[in-house]
Amino acid sequence: MLDVPHATTTEHSETQFDLRKEAEAAGITDTLQQLDQELIGLKPVKNRVRQIASLLLIERIRQRAGLASAPPTLHMSFTGNPGTGKTTVALRMAKILHGLGFVRRGQVISVTRDDLVGQYIGHTAPKTKEILKKAMGGVLFIDEAYYLHRPDNERDYGQEAIEILLQVMENQREDLVVILAGYGERMTSFFASNPGFRSRIAHHIEFPDYAEAELLVIAELMLKERGYRFSAAAREAFEKYIALRRTQPFFSNARSIRNAVDRIRLRQADRLVSDLDRMLDVADLETVDPADVLASRVFSGGADTRSAKP
């Protein structure tokens, strides 16, 4: 197959651009709208995503106008407490970047320390490279990235993986986007001991904790996805549940809510099955009663009573 040189659009640089049309053609409006609808809260995250999307769009137009354009650095770090949606947004980010044409394939390779760092000398480099090759043209998502660096062991192979990562992040910026994720404080100390990482990442995004109202909306969304709904009283009970659960240890935002929703489904099923002699209708099957919520341990002193009480 020979490459026939085809006419490039840059030869006659355009001077007029219809921004709305451009944005729609790139699918930005749709993607951002979807992001807004499907992800509750996360204001700062959405703002940053919108900024990045705008930059990418403008960058593309600038290219066509014949203005100087450098490929933007897109490596990101997501920090935040457990269950604030870091992984979910990373998956979404790959779709956005792919839609805008800044990654070619749009696949997400999600890895942790185990996938990158080897067991013995000479094992790490091939392993890391293997992962990098798979991630080329897409997004490499490194969860709990701070485990790569073990400050207590200076001969740890993690350092080798970090060096290879940094090299590729620098030299092949147009081939892949690296997203690091982890809990706030530990990421800060990770970046402190690896300044090279910090400076190569353009976007440091903080994921805030959810407010109580947001958690309620998330719960309702989760129930809806699973084909359930709160009765009015159950909704009130769940509001109380959230307020209580937040004050208890091991609260991890949306993840705790997801677990609570799953347990509520268990209790609802149990309640229905306990009375075998009645006829069920669809409303019974999909409605969550306050009893299903109030039976939670959260109302009787905490999900983890042993460590909750001093």
Place this chain on the structure above:
Amino acid sequence: MKLTQGCFSFLPDLTDEQITKQVQYCLAKGWAVNIEFTDDPHPRNTYWEMWGLPMFDLQDAAGVMMELAECRRVYGDRYIRISGFDSSHGWESVRISFLVNRPPQEAEFELVRQEVGGRAIRYTTVRKPAAHASA
């Protein structure tokens, strides 16, 4: 003498951009791409040495090009070829193979004719020693 083995070998050497496109074609077909090198490009030498493992599960040619650059850095003075292996049932074999690197001084081969019993003719491909090879 320009060595002609595999696909595209009668064309001018592929540029990196063209190689990238060919590799992307292989990946789109779901083939595993391999990089192999040798200093013995005899036409009957099928077994070239592999540079790393076959690259399964890749999405984008950039990963292969990264390895190729590394292989060229180390073995730039040898022949390097890229092959695409189709693991699907019924094929289970190499579907494409093409040269991506030649040494500055190419290997020279000669076809030697030998008359054997009953005036039958036997041919042998003999590699000429490098010292006699014309530039």
